[in-house]
Amino acid sequence: MINIDKLFKIGNFYITNTISSTIIVDIIIIIFIIIINIKKNIIPNKIQVFMECVILYFEEIFKRIAVHCNTEITNFICSWSLAFFIFIAVANLTGQVPGFHFIKISVLNNNTITTIPLFRISTSDINLTLALAFISIFLSHFFCIKCKGIKTYCTKFITLKAFPIFLFVGVIEFISEIVKIISLSFRLFGNILAGELVIKKIYNLFAFCVPVPFIIFEIIVSLVQAYVFAVLTMVFMNIMLNELY
Amino acid sequence: MNLSLSGGIIVAIGGIAPAISIGxxxxxxxxxxxxxxxxxxxxxxNMLMAMAFAEAIAIYSLIATIF
Structure with a gap:
């Protein structure tokens, strides 16, 4: 279940079926961006209105989280969290397209021919979610250094103010950064994997009608998880900016 | 996929708190x-977001089971 099927190998690098679906997701997003940029107009068409709604919604959320921030910081944080949201939402939703799992391909593996699915939801691979979480957390650190300077950044973890207390707080702060990465990646990965397993089991049991409520539930879950990831990115960046000693 | 007793116990215990909190x-x-x-x-x-956070605890136990 957790093992990812390998399609083929370039050097020491395995091309898995999650990578192929990630490429599909990337192509979808790039085509979407090109279409929007070609038809960009003062009088917006339907797609532009939709995307402007999403962007404005995220800016509104950020203004509720961080009350006083200048526009540069707002633009930086909003654009990054929006990028996470769009990528994860599209990647999760591709899994709910009918027939997504049933495109199979034959591969030669240890001199035996096996059939494996060509696509699999890319966020049900722990490596991808871990990479996203690492990007998110390291970006927040980078952003803190860029805005506040490296000296104030270091005093967040190591400080001699009020000697033993804040040193201990710094250690806890350091551990919480690691825990953030683990929780952020495992939340997304686990939710999508669990949904995938449930959908597979239900498809095995019933062919018609019964899977529909589960699919609707999965669509809600995938959107909510993308939203949660984006909002948490925002919150972590905001915490790194504000809570300095 | 082989069934195991320990996995069932992990999910059963790990699912108590999230179930109550989602309720x-x-x-x-x-x-x-x-x-x-x-x-x-x-x-x-806000409810969906809080539910996602509560659900995450149950998901951690599920991952512990699968691994």
């Missing part, structure tokens, strides 16, 4: 919607 979140959301029906949209989004 409480839903209860409070319904209560709030009843008191202030105009704010149902905002309450719905």
């Amino acid at each position: 409480v979140i839903g209860l409070k959301a319904v209560e709030a919607t009843g008191r202030n029906p105009e704010a149902s949209g905002k309450i719905m989004i």
Whole structure:
């Protein structure tokens, strides 16, 4: 279940079926961006209105989280969290397209021919979610250094103010950064994997009608998880900016 | 996929707290919607987000089971 099927190998690098679906997701997003940029107009068409709604919604959320921030910081944080949201939402939703799992391909593996699915939801691979979480957390650190300077950044973890207390707080702060990465990646990965397993089991049991409520539930879950990831990115960046000693 | 007793126990124990917390979140959301029906949209989004956080604990135990 957790093992990812390998399609083929370039050097020491395995091309898995999650990578192929990630490429599909990337192509979808790039085509979407090109279409929007070609038809960009003062009088917006339907797609532009939709995307402007999403962007404005995220800016509104950020203004509720961080009350006083200048526009540069707002633009930086909003654009990054929006990028996470769009990528994860599209990647999760591709899994709910009918027939997504049933495109199979034959591969030669240890001199035996096996059939494996060509696509699999890319966020049900722990490596991808871990990479996203690492990007998110390291970006927040980078952003803190860029805005506040490296000296104030270091005093967040190591400080001699009020000697033993804040040193201990710094250690806890350091551990919480690691825990953030683990929780952020495992939340997304686990939710999508669990949904995938449930959908597979239900498809095995019933062919018609019964899977529909589960699919609707999965669509809600995938959107909510993308939203949660984006909002948490925002919150972590905001915490790194504000809570300095 | 082979069944194991330990996996069942992990999910059963790990699922207690999230189940209770999701129940409480839903209860409070319904209560709030009843008191202030105009704010149902905002309450719905906050409820879903809180539910996602509560669900994550159960998901961690599920991952521990699968690994």
